[in-house]
Structures are given as C-alpha cells and as structure tokens.
Amino acid sequence: MSSVILTDPSFDAHTWHGHVEIASRLVAIRQGITRSGLHQQLQHRFPQPAAEAWLEAVHTPRLLRLVRQMASYGGGQFDSDTYVTADSWDVACLAAGSAVGAVEAVAGSNVRHAFALVRPPGHHATPGQAMGFCLINNIAVAARYAQRQLGVQRIAIVDYDVHHGNGTQDIFYDDPHVLFCSTHAAPFYPGTGSLAEMGDRVDALGQTLNVPLPFGTGDRGYTTVFREIIAPALHRFQPELIMVSAGYDAHWSDPLGPMMLSVDGFAALNRQLLDLADELCDGRMVMVLEGGYNLEALSACVVASLRQLLGMAPGPDPIGAVSSPEPMEEIQQVITTLRARHPLLG
Numbered sequence: 349m350s351s352v353i354l355t356d357p358s359f360d361a362h363t364w365h366g367h368v369e370i371a372s373r374l375v376a377i378r379q380g381i382t383r384s385g386l387h388q389q390l391q392h393r394f395p396q397p398a399a400e401a402w403l404e405a406v407h408t409p410r411l412l413r414l415v416r417q418m419a420s421y422g423g424g425q426f427d428s429d430t431y432v433t434a435d436s437w438d439v440a441c442l443a444a445g446s447a448v449g450a451v452e453a454v455a456g457s458n459v460r461h462a463f464a465l466v467r468p469p470g471h472h473a474t475p476g477q478a479m480g481f482c483l484i485n486n487i488a489v490a491a492r493y494a495q496r497q498l499g500v501q502r503i504a505i506v507d508y509d510v511h512h513g514n515g516t517q518d519i520f521y522d523d524p525h526v527l528f529c530s531t532h533a534a535p536f537y538p539g540t541g542s543l544a545e546m547g548d549r550v551d552a553l554g555q556t557l558n559v560p561l562p563f564g565t566g567d568r569g570y571t572t573v574f575r576e577i578i579a580p581a582l583h584r585f586q587p588e589l590i591m592v593s594a595g596y597d598a599h600w601s602d603p604l605g606p607m608m609l610s611v612d613g614f615a616a617l618n619r620q621l622l623d624l625a626d627e628l629c630d631g632r633m634v635m636v637l638e639g640g641y642n643l644e645a646l647s648a649c650v651v652a653s654l655r656q657l658l659g660m661a662p663g664p665d666p667i668g669a670v671s672s673p674e675p676m677e678e679i680q681q682v683i684t685t686l687r688a689r690h691p692l693l694g
C-alpha cells in the first residue's frame with residue numbers, strides 16, 4: 349500500500365521579503381525528503397488547481413474576487429500578517445487542489461495515506477476572510493470535495509497546529525457530518541478556540557472539539573490529550589476519513605509557538621492518529637501542511653511524518669527534546685472539563 353505526496357515547486361512563487369511564511373519552508377522540506385532517502389519510496393503526484401466551484405463551496409465570492417484582484421494588481425496585504433503576490437491566486441488554487449488531490453488519492457483502492465505539502469497554509473481562512481498567512485482554506489476545500497464529490501459521509505479533521513484553526517471551525521460549525529478537533533496554545537493568536545465552542549446548537553452541537561492548552565505543553569501533555577480526548581471523540585464520531593491540519597509550529601524551537609513538542613512527540617501524535625485511522629476508517633488518512641517556522645524542525649517533522657505514513661520505524665530525533673517541566677495540572681483540568689461538558693465525551 350503506497351503513500352502519496354502532492355507538492356509543486358511553483359508554491360515558491362508566493363513569498364514576501366521579511367515574512368516567516370516564505371518559500372524556504374518548502375525548500376527545506378524538499379531537501380529533507382531528498383536527504384532522508386524517502387524520495388524513491390513515496391508516490392509523487394503533481395497537483396491540479398482546485399476548480400473554482402470547490403473554492404466557492406467554502407468561501408464567499410467576494411473573498412475569492414479580492415484575492416484574485418489583489419494578485420492581478422501585482423500583490424498587496426489583507427492585514428499585517430497576510431500577503432498576496434502577483435502569483436498568489438494561482439498558488440492558492442494549486443494548494444487547495446493539492447489537498448483535493450490527496451483526498452482523491454486515498455479514495456482509490458491502493459493508497460491509504462496522502463500528504464499535501466502546500467503553501468500558503470489555510471486553516472485561518474474563514475468563509476469571507478483571508479487572515480493569519482492564509483488565503484484559501486485548503487483542508488476545508490478538500491473536505492467539502494470529499495463530502496460532495498466522493499460521497500464521504502463523516503469526516504474528522506484534527507488540527508495540531510499551535511494556532512487555533514478558526515477558519516476550519518467557522519466553515520464546519522453547523523455541519524453535523526464534520527468533526528473538527530483542535531489542540532492549540534491559549535491564550536494565543538487568533539484568540540478563538542475556547543472549550544465552550546462546541547458546534548452550532550441546532551444541528552451540530554458536539555461536532556467541534558477545542559482543546560486550549562497552556563504555554564509549555566510538550567510531548568507528555570499532548571500525548572495525554574490525544575489519548576484521553578481526541579481518541580475517544582473519534583471513536584464516538586466514527587469517521588470514514590481522518591484529515592490532519594499538520595502544523596509543526598508547536599515544536600519547542602519554533603520562533604512563533606510557545607509549546608514544547610519534539611519531533612518524537614509529533615511522531616507519537618501521528619502514531620495515535622494512524623492507529624485510529626486503522627481502527628475506524630480502513631487506514632485512510634490525509635495530511636495537509638499548515639504552519640511550522642523553524643526550518644530545521646519543520647523539515648524533520650515532515651520527514652518523520654512521512655516515515656510513519658510509509659510504515660517505517662521512527663528515525664532518531666535530529667533536534668532532541670527539552671526537559672522543562674510541563675503544566676500537567678492545568679492540562680488535566682482542561683481534560684476534566686471537556687469530559688464533563690463535551691457531548692462526544694460524556
């Protein structure tokens with residue numbers, strides 16, 4: 349059973365001097381994959397741009413028009429974080445199309461895992477707003493495609509990027525067929541993702557699961573949360589497909605994130621997700637790249653994730669872990685509160 353990656357060097361055209369979300373992120377990942385020797389073992393597919401109808405299944409026509417116009421005028425900024433270059437419309441359509449291609453790949457009979465290695469990231473993009481480095485919500489476009497084109501009834505999206513995936517949450521907040529789970533630092537950008545946000549009260553109460561975590565949470569805290577919260581919620585929800593918003597900015601060395609995960613820690617989270625995919629959905633799992641801004645850690649985390657998708661034993665963590673104590677008491681309080689209040693955990 350092979351694993352697929354979808355990526356394209358043309359993503360590098362979306363880059364902005366002095367920003368952290370730049371071309372060198374995917375350059376580092378490509379170099380890491382080449383150095384690791386995984387290149388030959390992965391099946392490579394070149395993505396196609398997402399058809400506009402699928403972008404419109406997630407975003408307002410106004411937002412799509414704004415991104416396209418800003419690019420056609422040579423570029424600009426939605427806010428101080430979120431830029432557009434002359435190439436960004438084409439790049440954003442290709443990033444969303446890569447995520448769509450990843451979903452298509454695992455819908456076939458001989459691929460179980462696919463990783464869309466894309467830029468710009470997508471999980472902050474709401475139906476009507478580009479923000480937080482994100483223009484189009486790649487994973488949401490792909491999930492809509494899986495629902496409406498491939499007939500997938502129940503999709504779980506797990507977002508372990510250090511930031512809350514507010515855009516993905518907004519898009520699926522009233523959708524009872526998509527479970528959105530996010531672990532993220534709190535209080536932190538973008539300020540959403542509280543325990544009380546659990547999905548729309550009419551149709552989808554309990555289909556949003558937020559785990560806001562204190563600064564300094566590391567391997568022990570995250571693996572505990574995945575074992576005691578994420579796994580039982582997914583068991584209860586019974587997804588037909590697991591999708592992962594794979595941001596690596598919760599690594600301890602990340603310049604933006606306040607968390608303490610190691611490369612091995614991320615690998616442990618992926619192991620839990622792959623085991624859940626095996627148990628619940630015939631192994632089908634799609635990963636879509638989000639954040640991660642220390643290039644060495646980002647590349648090492650992606651390579652470790654790809655080794656897991658290929659069923660290989662983990663290699664040594666090239667960066668190592670930090671031994672600072674974790675705020676386990678606060679983490680346990682979050683777990684206890686969720687168990688008491690969240691409909692999927694009762």
Ligand SMILES: [Zn+2]
Pocket residue numbers: 509510511595597638639640
């Ligand atoms: Zn992030």
